[in-house]
Amino acid sequence: MEKEPILILTHDGWGQALLKSVRMIVGEIKNVYEVPLQAEDSLPEYIAKVKEQVNQLQWSKKLLILTDIKGGTPSNVALRISKDYEIVAISGLCASMLLEAVMKQEAGGFTRELAQEIQTAVIESCQVLELPQIKK
Structure with a gap:
């Protein structure tokens, strides 16, 4: 079975x-x-690059797109192209x-x-790490 992109x-x-x-x-x-x-990419150029890559991929249900910063250009582009493609973005x-x-x-x-399972796993992996306190 081919791995989903x-x-x-x-x-x-x-x-x-x-x-x-x-x-x-x-x-x-x-x-x-x-x-x-x-840095040198204009918004239309970046959208075109993303669409070019998307058009080269084949997926079975929804294409998973992972973006870095909510509200940043990559995330906004993922949302924008969701009008034209079956995607789910996180x-x-x-x-x-990513793992x-x-x-x-x-x-x-x-x-x-x-996608919600992936989000839940990420939230659960984010913890403040502390050594346990030894009671005397």
Whole structure:
């Protein structure tokens, strides 16, 4: 079974560094693509780049798009193209989100429910780390 594609939209391409980090944990990752927003890209240029990449992908239910910052240009572009494509987008990209999404690539297609599972896993992974206090 072909792994479902995941599209990453980030500022300045830091998604590639994130992919490299996740590869250290899970090994080879397939069917994950990034369209970085560069400082010199105008909004129409970036939208065109994203649409060009989307048009090259095939997915079964919804295309999963992971974006870095809610309200940022990559997130806004994901929302904008959702009028033309069957996508589900999640903002707040981090290593745990990408890891969870990669582990769900073989689930038979991304859905809103699966996206919510990814979001829940990310929220649960975000914790303040403290050593336990030893009572004397």
